Every structure is written in structure tokens, then in C-alpha cells.
Amino acid sequence: MMLKFNEEEYRKNLTKQIEYIAEGKKIADEIAKEGYKNIFFVAVGGTIAMMMHFAEIAKEYSSVPVYTAQAGELVLAGHKQLTKDSIVIMGSKSGDTKETVAAAKWCNERGIRVASMVIDPTSPLGKESKWCIPLATFFGVEYEYLNIMGVFYGLLANQGDFPKFDTFYQQIQDKLVDGLVNVQKNFDDRANAIAKKYWNTDYQMWLGGGELWGEVYLYSMCILEEMQWMRTKSVTTAEFFHGTIELVEKDVCVFLVKGVGKYRPIDDRAEAFLSKYTDELNVIDVAEYMVPGFDKEFEALISPIVSTALLNGRLSKYLEHYSGHDLNTRRYYRQFEY
Amino acid sequence: MMLKFNEEEYRKNLTKQIEYIAEGKKIADEIAKEGYKNIFFVAVGGTIAMMMHFAEIAKEYSSVPVYTAQAGELVLAGHKQLTKDSIVIMGSKSGDTKETVAAAKWCNERGIRVASMVIDPTSPLGKESKWCIPLATFFGVEYEYLNIMGVFYGLLANQGDFPKFDTFYQQIQDKLVDGLVNVQKNFDDRANAIAKKYWNTDYQMWLGGGELWGEVYLYSMCILEEMQWMRTKSVTTAEFFHGTIELVEKDVCVFLVKGVGKYRPIDDRAEAFLSKYTDELNVIDVAEYMVPGFDKEFEALISPIVSTALLNGRLSKYLEHYSGHDLNTRRYYRQFEY
Structure with missing residues (x-):
């Protein structure tokens, strides 16, 4: 269940x-x-x-x-x-x-x-x-x-x-519903484990790039900050190397959301670096959870939907569970005029 | 001195x-x-x-x-x-x-x-x-x-x-050097006071927008993170209202860099909110330090130079002074291949 x-x-x-x-x-x-x-x-x-x-x-x-x-x-x-x-x-x-x-x-x-x-x-x-x-x-x-x-x-x-609009749409119709249900199921245990371990950290770094940067920006700001009141720093994987990198230490919690498109080599570079310099690296690799049945060229186009199923669909629910902080609770937003 | x-x-x-x-x-x-x-x-x-x-x-x-x-x-x-x-x-x-x-x-x-x-x-x-x-x-x-x-x-x-290129360039030639020297002098005491108080905070929020967003992004990532190893969150003032706002509490340190261009009403809105909900708000208002002698319409174009004189020119030097952390010290960047 x-x-x-x-x-x-x-x-x-x-x-x-x-x-x-x-x-x-x-x-x-x-x-x-x-x-x-x-x-x-x-x-x-x-x-x-x-x-x-x-x-x-x-x-x-x-x-x-x-x-x-x-x-x-x-x-x-x-x-x-x-x-x-x-x-x-x-x-x-x-x-x-x-x-x-x-x-x-x-x-x-x-x-x-x-x-x-x-x-x-x-x-x-x-x-x-x-x-x-x-x-x-x-x-x-x-x-x-x-x-x-x-x-x-x-x-x-x-x-x-x-x-190829029609082909893409056909594959969405044929594959996406079952696929996303499985994405949620496949990540469920890991989401639970991640949330259990990290729901109470004082700071998290979130990295992602290209077609997943919006996802990472959104998850960091609109979920972790807005809905869980957790301090985060989100940065594109490419820009990470030009500043934020210096904050990495053995005990710094870093999430790297790896994409499946053309920017993947940058994610690989970050992973290689981070796996050496922090013990608290969590790689969430969309490739591992990719919905099967799509042409290779469509995978990057589908990837944010897979990512959001992992993060918003699963991880948020477990963070809410462990923190006891309802995802709908706000201090300020829409609580009064400002 | x-x-x-x-x-x-x-x-x-x-x-x-x-x-x-x-x-x-x-x-x-x-x-x-x-x-x-x-x-x-x-x-x-x-x-x-x-x-x-x-x-x-x-x-x-x-x-x-x-x-x-x-x-x-x-x-x-x-x-x-x-x-x-x-x-x-x-x-x-x-x-x-x-x-x-x-x-x-x-x-x-x-x-x-x-x-x-x-x-x-x-x-x-x-x-x-x-x-x-x-x-x-x-x-x-x-x-x-x-x-x-x-x-x-x-x-x-x-x-x-x-x-108006020629007029703008003429005003830069006539006004900018003396003006920037005065910017540094006018902000020096305050930079000292800010650094003394906040050099050791565990987290800082940095807000700015429009023509100053690059400044705030840069200062947060390339100076505070890279050169002082301080944890920061930078966000545009406009986007602050859609997530990061929820992290504001009485003791949360927030820097708001106010611009002089068309986006200033957003900065005003943030200032009005923040001045109520945190005791650790620092407003760095470029208007207060503006180099005199420029046509009104040129002020936004000059504003990032004024901002960088305040932040990089003055504040960084005092942060370095209090933290004892040389601005040139790096853990990783250009220290070895990765």
C-alpha cells in the first residue's frame, strides 16, 4: 500500500x-x-x-x-x-x-x-x-x-x-499511464528512505540542468521551501561548477537529478565530482525510472513528467509524512494581503 | 583609511x-x-x-x-x-x-x-x-x-x-570615476557593520530583480558561496513571493538589493513584507548610493556598477576581514582536474 x-x-x-x-x-x-x-x-x-x-x-x-x-x-x-x-x-x-x-x-x-x-x-x-x-x-x-x-x-x-507529433502523441497515449504508475511504484521505497533520512536536514543542494532545470527549481522553491519550509539551494548542474561547488563537504546533502537528454554529460561530470566529496549524495537518475516504450528522441521530452512523478508524486508525500508538516500549510501565501 | x-x-x-x-x-x-x-x-x-x-x-x-x-x-x-x-x-x-x-x-x-x-x-x-x-x-x-x-x-x-549613446558615454566619462569612489566611501561604514554582524550566519537569503538580478545571483554564488563558503539562497524579488517567502522568520537574515529601474515596485513590495516578518532585513538600496549626474533614464543602466561597488567593492572586503577567509582560497576550483 x-x-x-x-x-x-x-x-x-x-x-x-x-x-x-x-x-x-x-x-x-x-x-x-x-x-x-x-x-x-x-x-x-x-x-x-x-x-x-x-x-x-x-x-x-x-x-x-x-x-x-x-x-x-x-x-x-x-x-x-x-x-x-x-x-x-x-x-x-x-x-x-x-x-x-x-x-x-x-x-x-x-x-x-x-x-x-x-x-x-x-x-x-x-x-x-x-x-x-x-x-x-x-x-x-x-x-x-x-x-x-x-x-x-x-x-x-x-x-x-x-x-513526429502524431507518433509522439500515440506513444503518450499507449505508454504513459501504465508507465507513470510504475514510476511511482518503482521509486516508492527509495522515496521513503530518502525522506526518512533527510526530512530534517538544515540545508540541501539541488542540482539539475537543461530540460530538468525547471523541475529542480520548482521542487526546491515551491515544494521544499514553500510546502516544507526547508532551506535549499538550487543551481543548474552547469553553473554548480562556478560557485556552489565550494560548499560541498563530506556531510553536505546534495540531490542531483540526472537528465536523459543532451546535457547528460554535465550531470555525469557533477556525479563523478560529488561522489568523491560528499557522503550525502543522492542521485535521482531519470534514466533509471524512464517510462519504457518511447522512441529515444522523445525521452528528454517526457523526462520532466517522470521527474515530477518521482519528486512531487512520491518524495513529497514521504517528506510530509516524516516532518508532520502538511504540504498545504502556509505561513503567508494566500493567508492575507501583502 | x-x-x-x-x-x-x-x-x-x-x-x-x-x-x-x-x-x-x-x-x-x-x-x-x-x-x-x-x-x-x-x-x-x-x-x-x-x-x-x-x-x-x-x-x-x-x-x-x-x-x-x-x-x-x-x-x-x-x-x-x-x-x-x-x-x-x-x-x-x-x-x-x-x-x-x-x-x-x-x-x-x-x-x-x-x-x-x-x-x-x-x-x-x-x-x-x-x-x-x-x-x-x-x-x-x-x-x-x-x-x-x-x-x-x-x-x-x-x-x-x-x-543617446554619446550623451550616456559623456556622462560616464564625466561622472563615474569620482562617483564610484564616493559610492565606496559612503558605504564603507555600513559594509563594515553588516559584515561584522552577519559574516558567520548559517544561511542568507539574497533578493534582487530585473537589471540587478545578475548582480545578486553573482554575489550569492560567486562571492559568498565560492569565496566565503557561506550558504545562501538567491531568488529574484518577483519569484520570492512564490516559494522562498515561506522561509522568512524573525531571525532569518535577508538581503534585498533594491533597483532604480522599472521593477522597483516589486522591490518595494518585498521590503514592505520583509520589514514586518524578519528582524534581520538588510536593504541595500542602490538609489541611496546612486552616482549623481546621470540622466534619470540612465540610472538603471549604471545601477549594477553601483551595486557591485557596494557588494564586491566594500562588503566582500569586510566579510574577508571578519571571517579570516581569504577571498582567493578555494577547496576545488582550479585546484585540480575534475
């Missing part, structure tokens, strides 16, 4: 969200018909972190420039590349995140088109969006990645940059 | 580097003559952090897309927007930073033009660069900002995006 894992509901929600990829693709087709010169991802916190994955993938795939912008910053200074010819992809699960709603309004006032990930199309963000990309459920970053995949890879497909 | 401050040498080096802005402008003119479709900043660690400032300014000023890329990542996956029509601006003070030299080679193999900030044009990076932008001296991030200013604002001027 796995802690806080409702397999039936997980399967149902994933299946639903995977169906919604077709909706995202349709929206992409409409946007492509209208035309656009660049793509902006605009959100805050966990949502912009999740979107960083797509901006990273864009470097390799997209012939059209792709940017990310923090919603709270965007409305203050604008961005010269953001014009009526842009398409802005936003998201807020609650649909009422202050900065994101303000950014959507800001875009509308300038005639800039917004497509948003929302659960409720009648929410403030939903109302400010020309297109609503349906999100099946609130808890679980898996659904958010899948939500964006339809519109993002749909746009790339329309650009001629991702001709 | 200020700690480790050689005014004569500081004036001499600054004057030299300010002269070099004209060299950077000449390089920009040549590049503009040849033409380019976008600008890439490529480096690692403190150098890419310093360059982030210019990418941030570009959002507001540049009609041409501007990107940053971490050198170690770039060579592994490339970037679809990086082509022969790009101009790549790199930098390495030593001229031999492994990842940056490799990235310059990678660019050359693809016929992509590189302009680099180097002290020694015969260094490995210098040799791989079509243009060398002269850097007067090794220690002091002021020189690095000034180094990039010539080529960056020169390119913007050529694009028609910064018609």
Missing part, C-alpha cells in the same frame, strides 16, 4: 489530460492559422518553472523564438519582442494568481493573444484568455506538462519543427 | 576601462556594418551573471533578439536561433575558462562570429575571438560591466535603439 497514492484516480486524471492534448493541438492549429512570430511563456512560481522546460526544448527544436517572462516583471517593463504578432501562453491552476491575471489583462489591452492553462475557463485568467487549454485537476505537475504539450508541440508541428 | 581600497589604482583602472568603451563602440560599428540578426551572450558563472544585466536591459531597448546561454550547455545542444547571422559576445577574465573556450571553438567551427571580453588577446579565448574587447584589470566587476557597455550599447545605437 503506497502512501497517499490513489492509483485509480491517477489513471483517470492522466487519461483525461492525455485526451486534452488533442484540444491543445487544435488550439495550436488555430494559432498557426492566424500566424505568429514568436512564443512567450508568462507565469509565476511553479507554473513558469514548469514552462521553463518547454523554453529549453525550444532551443533545440523551434525555428521561432521562444521566451519566458515572469508575469510580475513583464507588466512593469514590457518586452520589445512581445507584440501583437506574439502568442502568449500563460497558466494558473487557481485561475486567479494576481500577477498572471494582471499580465493577461496587460496583453489584452495591447491586442496580444493569450492562450492559458486553466481548470476553470470562467476564472479571472480564463476570462482574459482567447483560448483556454483544459487542465484536468489541481494537484500534480504531470497534468501541467501534458497540458502545455498539446499546444507547444502542436505549434512546433505547424512550424515544421516537430513532424 | 578604508580597508583594501587603493583609490589611486581604482581611479586609474576605471579611467582606463572607460576609455575602452570607445574600443567597444568601434567593434560594435564593425559588427553592425557586417550585419547580424540576434545577439548571444555566452559565458559561465560570474561572467554570464554579469551579462544577464544586458539581456535584461535588452528587453526594454533592443529591437533585435538578445539571448544568454551557459557555455557548457550550449556546446552540447546548440540553439536554433544561433546561426552565422548571430553575433556572440563572450568573456573570461583569465582567458582560459574551459567551457567558454570550448564554446568559442564550437562557434568558430560553425562560422559564428565571436567578440570577447579578455585581458590578454593571446589567451585561448582571445585567439578564438574575431574581436577582443579590452579589459583593464582582473579584480572588480565594474570593469566587466564597462567592458560590455561599449559593444552592447554600441550595437543598440547602431540598431537605432539607443540614440
Whole structure:
């Protein structure tokens, strides 16, 4: 019996969200018909972190420039590349995140088109969006990645940059639900052991790079800091070597989330170094837990979903269990105005 | 008598580097003559952090897309927007930073033009660069900002995006040297007091945003972590509200570096919150130390130089003094191969 894992509901929600990829693709087709010169991802916190994955993938795939912008910053200074010819992809699960709603309004006032990930199309963000990309459920970053995949890879497909859209989508439909259930099961014991050992550390370093950097940034800031009040330092694996490395000592707890894409050699370098200089290294290698049945070239695209199943799906639940600190408890956020 | 401050040498080096802005402008003119479709900043660690400032300014000023890329990542996956029509601006003070030299080679193999900030044009990076932008001296991030200013604002001027180049440069020539000497003097006592109180804290949070985010990222990672082995968490002021905020308690040490540009309202919001919920808030407000004599619109462009004079120029020296930990001591970096 796995802690806080409702397999039936997980399967149902994933299946639903995977169906919604077709909706995202349709929206992409409409946007492509209208035309656009660049793509902006605009959100805050966990949502912009999740979107960083797509901006990273864009470097390799997209012939059209792709940017990310923090919603709270965007409305203050604008961005010269953001014009009526842009398409802005936003998201807020609650649909009422202050900065994101303000950014959507800001875009509308300038005639800039917004497509948003929302659960409720009648929410403030939903109302400010020309297109609503349906999100099946609130808890679980898996659904958010899948939500964006339809519109993002749909746009790339329309650009001629991702001709294998149908194959990719077919493999998601065929393999992902069973695959993710197994990811959670396969990591469950280890998540328990990690949480038991490290739930009470005074400091953790979290490393990851490329298409998993958003994951690591999100997990460190929005889960460990926000939901468990644990002190962390997240840094890209590539940048780790240029500063944070000096903090490594035998008893310093380091998590390295290893990717399966082109940046893996950097992760390998970090692992080789860290395994010598700390006794508290935890390598969470997405390759070890990879959902089988995907073409090699799709593995990096699926990797953040696997990573979030490991970290958010499993590790968080056990951290909550050992710390006794409910993941929904907040000191400040949405507790009062500030 | 200020700690480790050689005014004569500081004036001499600054004057030299300010002269070099004209060299950077000449390089920009040549590049503009040849033409380019976008600008890439490529480096690692403190150098890419310093360059982030210019990418941030570009959002507001540049009609041409501007990107940053971490050198170690770039060579592994490339970037679809990086082509022969790009101009790549790199930098390495030593001229031999492994990842940056490799990235310059990678660019050359693809016929992509590189302009680099180097002290020694015969260094490995210098040799791989079509243009060398002269850097007067090794220690002091002021020189690095000034180094990039010539080529960056020169390119913007050529694009028609910064018609006031000459006015800006004139004010730098007229005001900056005396101004920065005074910045150091004005902050000296406070730097001493801050260092005395906080040199031995087990954790510090560092906040800053927009055109100062690179500064805060750099100071946290490349100075406090790398040179003082202090645990830090740096986060943009805008993102602070979406996770890290929950770690604030009465005794948590927080540094907020306030900017003078369009993002200042976010800094104000953070200050209002933090002043209520921690007793250990340190606001380092660049506005308070601003070099006088610049047009209002230029203040944000000068702000990282002021910030680095405060932080690297003064605070670091006192941290070193109280900790007894020489800023040049490293456990790992450049101590052996890894």
C-alpha cells in the first residue's frame, strides 16, 4: 500500500489530460492559422518553472523564438519582442494568481493573444484568455506538462519543427499511464528512505540542468521551501561548477537529478565530482525510472513528467509524512494581503 | 583609511576601462556594418551573471533578439536561433575558462562570429575571438560591466535603439570615476557593520530583480558561496513571493538589493513584507548610493556598477576581514582536474 497514492484516480486524471492534448493541438492549429512570430511563456512560481522546460526544448527544436517572462516583471517593463504578432501562453491552476491575471489583462489591452492553462475557463485568467487549454485537476505537475504539450508541440508541428507529433502523441497515449504508475511504484521505497533520512536536514543542494532545470527549481522553491519550509539551494548542474561547488563537504546533502537528454554529460561530470566529496549524495537518475516504450528522441521530452512523478508524486508525500508538516500549510501565501 | 581600497589604482583602472568603451563602440560599428540578426551572450558563472544585466536591459531597448546561454550547455545542444547571422559576445577574465573556450571553438567551427571580453588577446579565448574587447584589470566587476557597455550599447545605437549613446558615454566619462569612489566611501561604514554582524550566519537569503538580478545571483554564488563558503539562497524579488517567502522568520537574515529601474515596485513590495516578518532585513538600496549626474533614464543602466561597488567593492572586503577567509582560497576550483 503506497502512501497517499490513489492509483485509480491517477489513471483517470492522466487519461483525461492525455485526451486534452488533442484540444491543445487544435488550439495550436488555430494559432498557426492566424500566424505568429514568436512564443512567450508568462507565469509565476511553479507554473513558469514548469514552462521553463518547454523554453529549453525550444532551443533545440523551434525555428521561432521562444521566451519566458515572469508575469510580475513583464507588466512593469514590457518586452520589445512581445507584440501583437506574439502568442502568449500563460497558466494558473487557481485561475486567479494576481500577477498572471494582471499580465493577461496587460496583453489584452495591447491586442496580444493569450492562450492559458486553466481548470476553470470562467476564472479571472480564463476570462482574459482567447483560448483556454483544459487542465484536468489541481494537484500534480504531470497534468501541467501534458497540458502545455498539446499546444507547444502542436505549434512546433505547424512550424515544421516537430513532424513526429502524431507518433509522439500515440506513444503518450499507449505508454504513459501504465508507465507513470510504475514510476511511482518503482521509486516508492527509495522515496521513503530518502525522506526518512533527510526530512530534517538544515540545508540541501539541488542540482539539475537543461530540460530538468525547471523541475529542480520548482521542487526546491515551491515544494521544499514553500510546502516544507526547508532551506535549499538550487543551481543548474552547469553553473554548480562556478560557485556552489565550494560548499560541498563530506556531510553536505546534495540531490542531483540526472537528465536523459543532451546535457547528460554535465550531470555525469557533477556525479563523478560529488561522489568523491560528499557522503550525502543522492542521485535521482531519470534514466533509471524512464517510462519504457518511447522512441529515444522523445525521452528528454517526457523526462520532466517522470521527474515530477518521482519528486512531487512520491518524495513529497514521504517528506510530509516524516516532518508532520502538511504540504498545504502556509505561513503567508494566500493567508492575507501583502 | 578604508580597508583594501587603493583609490589611486581604482581611479586609474576605471579611467582606463572607460576609455575602452570607445574600443567597444568601434567593434560594435564593425559588427553592425557586417550585419547580424540576434545577439548571444555566452559565458559561465560570474561572467554570464554579469551579462544577464544586458539581456535584461535588452528587453526594454533592443529591437533585435538578445539571448544568454551557459557555455557548457550550449556546446552540447546548440540553439536554433544561433546561426552565422548571430553575433556572440563572450568573456573570461583569465582567458582560459574551459567551457567558454570550448564554446568559442564550437562557434568558430560553425562560422559564428565571436567578440570577447579578455585581458590578454593571446589567451585561448582571445585567439578564438574575431574581436577582443579590452579589459583593464582582473579584480572588480565594474570593469566587466564597462567592458560590455561599449559593444552592447554600441550595437543598440547602431540598431537605432539607443540614440543617446554619446550623451550616456559623456556622462560616464564625466561622472563615474569620482562617483564610484564616493559610492565606496559612503558605504564603507555600513559594509563594515553588516559584515561584522552577519559574516558567520548559517544561511542568507539574497533578493534582487530585473537589471540587478545578475548582480545578486553573482554575489550569492560567486562571492559568498565560492569565496566565503557561506550558504545562501538567491531568488529574484518577483519569484520570492512564490516559494522562498515561506522561509522568512524573525531571525532569518535577508538581503534585498533594491533597483532604480522599472521593477522597483516589486522591490518595494518585498521590503514592505520583509520589514514586518524578519528582524534581520538588510536593504541595500542602490538609489541611496546612486552616482549623481546621470540622466534619470540612465540610472538603471549604471545601477549594477553601483551595486557591485557596494557588494564586491566594500562588503566582500569586510566579510574577508571578519571571517579570516581569504577571498582567493578555494577547496576545488582550479585546484585540480575534475
